[in-house]
Amino acid sequence: MEYRKLGSSDLKVSVIGYGAWGIGGAPFWSTEGDHASLSSIKKAFDLGVNFFDTAPVYGFGHSERLIGQALKPVRDKVIIATKCGLLWDKEQLGSIKKVAKADSIFKEIDQSLERLGTDYIDLYQVHWPDVDTPQEETMQALLKIQEQGKIRHIGVSNYSVQQMEECLKVGPIVSLQPEYSLLQRKIENETVPFCLENDIGIIAYSPLASGVLTGKYDKSTRFKDWRGKGILGEFTGEAFVRNIQKVDRLKEIAGDLGKTCGQTAINWVLQQPGLATALVGVKNPRQMEDNIEAVGWTAPENTSSEIDQLFTQTTNS
Template identity: 45%
Template sequence: MEYRKLGHSDLKVSAITFGAWAAGGWMWGSTDRNEAIEAIRACYDVGVTSIDTAPIYGQGTSEEIVGEAIKNISRDKVQILTKFGMRWDLDKGTLAMNSKNNDGKDIDIYKYAGKESIIFECEQSLKRLGTDYIDLYQIHWPDVTTPIDETFEAVSRLIEQGKVRFAGVCNYDAQQMAEAEKTLKLVSNQIPFSMVNRGIEEETVPYCIENNKSILAYSPLERGLLTGKITPDYKFQDGDHRANLPHFQPEFIQKTNQLLDKIKPIADEHNASLGQLVLRWTIERPGMTIALAGARNAEQAVQNAKSMDIKLSKDEIKTIDDLVNAF
């Protein structure tokens, strides 16, 4: 495993970081708690020391699972990355979505990052995670109803209290990052990036490179699409959010699989799966610090971690780049 520093901080995280959204079950058609715990422990055994979660994932379930998974690991050996700013138990801010919780009950989810709310959320996360500090605390989505300086003054207070080590953002553009930096120095931005979703390369990636901000690429496997295991006639479980996404419609799946067929010989050359090749390529991209990879079980988690064993030549990277650019 490779370990990379986040921004200006002394926080080193594993280049493949465990993404615990699916572990929470919410929007993924349920979860098996024990399998999720085993997945986190299994990938820790092969060098994945960083775990990214959020309160909204299963409305606390994902954080509880992470807390359970790491309780027998020395706290300084793991890095916990969690978030704030999405409330399902408070109707303030902007309505982000109507959803259902893991029990099938209707819930309204709001983007809200007011000062008192952040302080409250942090306390709840610390309890669920079974820890007294969070390594990286990230706003989950921009909240247009709260001034950015108010949000990051609250995070600054949590850092002063020792409850948070470093601050990051998710889904911020370059302008929003610059605004937040007037109040508090950020170390990272967690944003979606994959072979078939590269919009951030225009403006946000150059900003992050220029200002020494790490990029945590989420959905690098495009929620499973880039594993090659999704076919145009794939049947999704009830409650799986992917069924209605543009990237999971038959035509786009077919187009994506044609791209994967072209890069498969490189994966074969390295005795690697397509998913492993895609993860390795992702963290070779300019500005990408880590790739977040989710897993529903131990085997998937270990396979994701082993993507770091692949060593791609410059020619191989260029071949993949050319195919992705053509896509």
Template identity: 40%
Template sequence: MEKRRFGRTGMEITPVGFGSWAIGGSGWAAAWGPQDDEEAIGAIRRALELGMNWIDTAAVYGLGHSEELVARALKGVPEPERPYVFTKCSLVWDGNGQVHNVLKKDSVKRECEDSLRRLQVDVIDLYQIHWPIPDEDIEEGWEALAELKEEGKVRHIGVSNFDVGQMERAGKIAPVETLQPPYNLIDRGVEEEILPYCRQNDIGVIVYSPMKSGLLTGKMTPERVRGLPADDWRRNHPEFNEPKLSQNLKLVAKLREIGERHGRSPGEVAIAWTLRHPAVTAAIVGGRRPEQVDGIIGAAEFRLSEEEIREIEAAIPA
């Protein structure tokens, strides 16, 4: 699989990496419903077999469980074959599992120690602030990341869900090396200002939810939405319910039509569409079972023609 330079980090990463939000399992506010741990580990190992060289996780996914599963999946993998591991801070939980946004320096540093322990590593390849909340504490949180880098506990530092103004504030303290924003055919808010800023400033971009959390995979139907587990956050999301669901599934029909011309799935077409943007280094793709990874890996090498891009954009709901 080809590799791309990840902004100013200098890391060379594959165009798709494994996203481990969904494998965190049940029991927290942004859960995707129950998850079989062995299938999750199998999905990570399948992603590595197929050539992905990075994994994105976060402390909050499954309230620590996702990071623990990443460690289990990588146990015994020889050093030359080990993928980069990226994780995030700023979302902490209490004894009742309630999640809170915290960017105080002592909290961020404590989170880093906890992530190092759960991931069973001595250093984290990329450490990111998950959300710029509270806004007034951005500078304090970013100072903590800069210090962790100086201390050698993390190799690179980045942000997620930040706008241009917030990145500029952080950049006065230490360079912002990477950004992780949401980006897909339905969520295009980063195109106007944020992606051009990143390209201009050599900030590597890994986009999340390129398939809109499964909506653009070609496997989502009204029946499947109704059958989602009670604690799957998608059940109540507007894009997964009418009137938007029908509009979005018409877009998926176009992705399927284009994919069939090339032997690609609708999800692979959706991912390839995000990768066409010159500011995007790579896309985070989740998989809860090994066969799901098989269904999206082709996006790394698939290239849409200009005509196909126009076809897709004509089908996007207003």
């Protein structure tokens, strides 16, 4: 495993991170049960993964509980990241709202600490920007719980450059967690240069574009889960067909490298400027083993250029 410094922090994170969204269970992803989820977390640790990213909203607390349970014996050897800023009235997706007010953050941190079974969180991130709450209020609250020793470092997720600039006026942020993959490259023009200039580490989520870049699907695929609802462009209509055509070529390139399509897609993300870690979601230990094979090699320059060109200017639309 390879490890990189996360922005301006003292954290050294594995370049493959464990993304714990799916282990929260239905309606998203894994339905294989807690035993498979716990086994995959432990397998990740055994393979050298030390960065585990979760959030209260993942399974409405269930993901945090599983992460805490699995990592309790090795707490001092791992980096646990969770989030704040999304609340729900009922355990339904339609009830989720963005709230990053100070009093809400003070409640959320204690709830996360309890669910995770720990007395500190290594990286605490605002999940989505709350445009109705001043960034100053949010940051002041985060700085206060940092001073109390409840969190070690502050990060943000899904933030724009302007929103990060507002945060930095109040205090340091060490990381940004954006969606980033061969099929989602919007951050490259403005966000990545800003992060490099301000020593903000990039934590890429969905490096496999929620499975499209694994190469498992073809143009006739019709998703029966949330991916088929047209929420994201990769999974429906003409955009999906165009993306599958590109993925088909990526499969051929990966085969020439002796790698899978997914491993090649993750490896590409790991080579990009400012990237500290790429989060992968897995259903079972075998998938974790497969994803780890994305580490420790570099494609020839001409191959990297072809991949880059193949997916240049790919967007979500």
